[in-house]
Amino acid sequence: MNKLLAGPMATLSHQGLRKIYEDFGGCDEYYTEMINASSYLTHGQFESYYTLNEIAGDKIVWQLTGKDSEPMARAAKELCALGGIGIDLNMGCSAPEIVKTGAGIAWMIKPIEETKRLVCEVRNAIDSYNSQTSAKGNVHKKQRLSVKLRLGDENFTEAGFFKFCDMLVENGVEQLVLHPRTRKEKLARPPRYHYVEDLAKRFENKIPVILNGNVKDKESYDFAIKSSPASSGVMLARISAQKPWIFRELTEYTTVSDIEKKSCSNILPKSSECGMWEKTEDSKIRIDRLQVGLEYINNVRLYQPREFYETRMQRFFAYYCDNFSFGHYIKSKMLNCKTLEDAEATFKSYFDQIPDDRFITV
Ligand SMILES: Cc1cc2nc3c(=O)[nH]c(=O)nc-3n(C[C@H](O)[C@H](O)[C@H](O)COP(=O)(O)O)c2cc1C
Structure with missing residues (x-):
């Protein structure tokens, strides 16, 4: 099944924008803007705003960023208790101020053993949360561990990239979102979708691999899907701020053009709750x-x-x-x-x- 996901965007992927997406019919998963693990653990005055979850709380993926595994694992366990789909580790952010602290894509560049330790510690934290809640007889869904990543640094090799992804999956990562650019490649450069396809085939029947980058309308969606038919979904970031109705547009489109129906299309509302749109006679x-x-x-x-x-x-x-x-x-x-x-x-x-x-x- 092809999922549609809202990508994490610092200062944008918050409850206010999510409420608008939802009014248009929503999508399958909402990644939050990156939440800094160490700051979150201080429970400072602003931290609670990053974790508001009254709107579509069951479709939220909490994205964590940080430079050390220990606070990231502790923050993961706390975030699990808020519900939602699970925890995502940010291994793709290439903003220099983030990378130089050892966070974001720095996790793809550090010695692989160090990143493996992070993955294992966060995996353990999630497992411990999952087993505690199931022991209490709670009907909470099991929390998932995912990673959003890029291809790596400018000198990345295919072999090194796949070895890195194998390490993630062997240690319990259950979904990968690949934004197929290197650390320094700007958003204007075409993403290399063939790496998404290679990765999706590598983990076929194992874990979902999601394509991200430059999908902004029906045409680019089609191109992305054709470039990576083995991928399990598409994540949209910038265009969802420009056109918060984009998920609805794509959902309707893929339904009529008979591409596999998305889960969110089953629950399209009939009208806007807050006057943002109305249905026309021809179902637009x-x-x-x-x-x-x-x-x-x-x-x-x-x-x-x-x-x-x-x-x-x-x-x-x-x-x-x-x-x-x-x-x-x-x-x-x-x-x-x-x-x-x-x-x-x-x-x-x-x-x-x-x-x-x-x-x-x-
Ligand atoms: C304003 C902005 C903020 C972003 N913040 C994050 C973030 O917090 N975490 C992350 O993993 N990626 C972040 N990204 C990257 C996007 O999630 C996405 O990978 C990138 O924009 C490419 O997808 P698009 O072409 O659909 O925009 C950000 C991008 C933008 C433009």
Whole structure:
């Protein structure tokens, strides 16, 4: 079965955006933005906002980042108790400030024994959680261990990459998401999907391998699936901030074009709960893009601490404004807003000027 997954994006993959995805019908798995294990364990004032789970809590994958295995294992065990699908280890982030601390893709570059220790310790933490909850007779689903990774450093070799992945799977990793670029390859460079296919074939009938990178519409989805027919699903990141309805678009599309039906398509709602869209007579949806933006701002107010309002609003509109005829103009105005009220007024006034940009049908 081909799953659809929402990718982890720092400052974006939070409950507010998840609520919008869900209103459009949602997808199969929601990866959270990376949660720093050591910070999480301090239970500081902002940490609880990373783990809000009232919306689609059973489809959340908690993504952990960190440089040391011990706090990562402890944080994994605590996060398991929140429910959801499981724990993901971030081995793909290549932001220099993360890598130089020994986190993210640094785990693909360190001596393999060190990374093996991390995987085993987190695996043990999850196993211990799973066996404690089943001993208590709880009906909790077993928590899963997954890893999101890239190809490695610029000098990676195929043999080294596959050896690394074999180590992950032998030590209990149950799903891999491959973003097939090297550490330094920019997002503008085409991802090398053939590595996803090789990996998916290698672990066929063993664990799911998910493709990630540059899927942004029906055409690129088709291309990705054709490039890696053995993969078990597609993860979308940036496009889900630009078009939070993308999962619905792809779900409807793959259903009508008879590609294997996705699990989420069974539960498509009939109408938007908060006025963001309505069904048309020909079973399409008419989206009110002003309302989507306002809903996002409101969700930031509901689900983020005041200190994060500005960054969370700005990061979303940096992607969302690309939908509009005068995208650069409205983006720069939104990025200059200092309060959510200012952002609401600025966004509304754009549609007073360009009313034709407000609705689209997909
Ligand atoms: C703003 C932003 C934040 C990201 N944060 C994370 C993160 O926290 N963890 C992670 O594993 N990847 C992160 N990524 C990488 C994405 O999950 C994804 O691998 C990448 O954007 C390629 O997929 P796409 O072409 O669908 O966007 C981030 C990407 C962006 C653009």
